[in-house]
Amino acid sequence: MKLRIAIQKSGRLYEDSVQLLKECGIDLRNVKDRLKTESDNFPLEIFFLRDDDIPQYVEDGVADIGIVGENVLYEKNKKAVIVEKLGFGKCRLSVAIPRSQQYEGVQSLQGKRIATSYPYLVNEFLAKNNIQAEIHEISGSVEIAPGIGLADVVADLVSSGSTLLMNGLKEVETLLQSQAVLIRNNDLNAEQQKLVDKLVFRIRSVKKAKHNKYILLNAPNDKVQEIIALLPGMKSPTVLPLAEQGWSSVHSVLSEDTFWDIIEQLKAAGAQGILVVPIEKMII
Ligand code: ATP
Ligand code: MG
The missing domain is CATH 3.40.190.10 (Periplasmic binding protein-like II)
Incomplete structure (x- = not known):
């Protein structure tokens, strides 16, 4: 099968x-x-x-x-x-109106013509907010609808917002965050x-x-305890003696969210030769 x-x-x-x-x-x-x-x-x-x-x-x-x-x-x-x-595929479904227009909350959409490829979601949004508006379903290039007089406002997918900007529109409501x-x-x-x-x-x-990095660093033995305290790791970090007397190598895993903060603290605590390596798979 x-x-x-x-x-x-x-x-x-x-x-x-x-x-x-x-x-x-x-x-x-x-x-x-x-x-x-x-x-x-x-x-x-x-x-x-x-x-x-x-x-x-x-x-x-x-x-x-x-x-x-x-x-x-x-x-x-x-x-x-x-x-x-x-x-x-992160984006949001947003309502956008011509930049020159005032927006005073959802009631500003009352009686408007809304161009969208998402009639079901827009209808749900309008009903929830007690707004009567006309939905014009179009399958592509929704953002040009106000410019050519097909609609007053649009409800479309936005990621950076540059398409809206290029078409003289501003985002006023977010209906959905999507990925x-x-x-x-x-x-x-x-x-x-x-x-x-x-x-x-x-x-x-x-x-x-993807969310984590493997890090390796060298430190004098008298700094190792302080360095270990800074590292979360999966269990505890690995500490190995270096060929050079009085030095150790410390290995651990860091999450992307806290990564730069911890690297700075590690340096301040005496870590040297810090290497950061991508992890291919992480089995927990
Ligand atoms: P298909 O031919 O398969 O119907 P499509 O033209 O409908 O393709 P795409 O533009 O390829 O769809 O977008 C696919 C998906 O990517 C969207 O449904 C959405 O989930 C996501 N996406 C992420 N960012 C954006 C964005 N800025 N604009 C449009 N879609 C985006
Ligand atoms: Mg499609």
């Missing part, structure tokens, strides 16, 4: 999705311009689809799992379980679930490794 995964065929999620599978040690054959492929070293079949179609395929069980943006998943409102947030997620069909059998668990275990090891 093979697990079937649906990923985006081309577009913003494609590279990161393929990369993630590769980092999980899954070899993919000939991914370019194919509709589907399989792995030689993991029981996985990969379907390449438009991202809009992925929630439906997973709900129907044509694919067992899929990688898709939360924005698309919620917009399609299909039955699927989020297994893991993947940390890429790519791994989803699964609602009722997988035990064998399929086991394969999903296996894949998720690998994904977590890869994510964890």
Whole structure:
């Protein structure tokens, strides 16, 4: 039996999705311009689809799992379980209005024409806020709608905000924060679930490794205690004697969040020759 995964065929999620599978040690054959492929070293079949179609395929069980943006998943409102947030494809669904216009809260959207590719989510937002507005569904280049008189405001995906800026728009409301997620069909059998668990275990090891760095440093023996106190490490740091008398080498793992702070403190405490090495996998 093979697990079937649906990923985006081309577009913003494609590279990161393929990369993630590769980092999980899954070899993919000939991914370019194919509709589907399989792995030689993991029981996985990969379907390449438009991202809009992925929630439906997973709900129907044509694919067992899929990688898709939360924005698309919620917009399609299909039955699927989020297994893991993947940390890429980050963006938000926002309402933006022409920069010259005043904004005094959601009531400013009353009676407006809103261009969007996300009618379901926008409708939900409007209903929640008791706003009557006209939704104009368009499938691409939503940001030009106000400029050509098609709509008064837009609800679109934003990451840096530069597209809005270029089109003379400003962001006034955020409807949703989104990133790519791994989803699964609602009722997988035990064998399929086991394969999903296996894949998720690998994904977590890869994510964890990206978030951490391996560090090696040298220190005079009389500073080692102070240095160890600064290091969190998985258990406790490794301390090895150097060939040079009176010196030790200390090895540990640091999380990206605290990384620079701790490096500074280590230097101040007398650490020398600090090496920082990326970690490929982290199994905990
Ligand atoms: P498809 O042909 O598969 O339908 P698409 O044109 O609908 O592709 P892309 O533009 O490739 O979709 O975006 C795919 C996903 O990438 C989005 O649904 C969203 O989750 C994520 N994403 C991240 N940042 C952005 C951004 N700035 N603009 C649009 N999407 C983004
Ligand atoms: Mg799409």
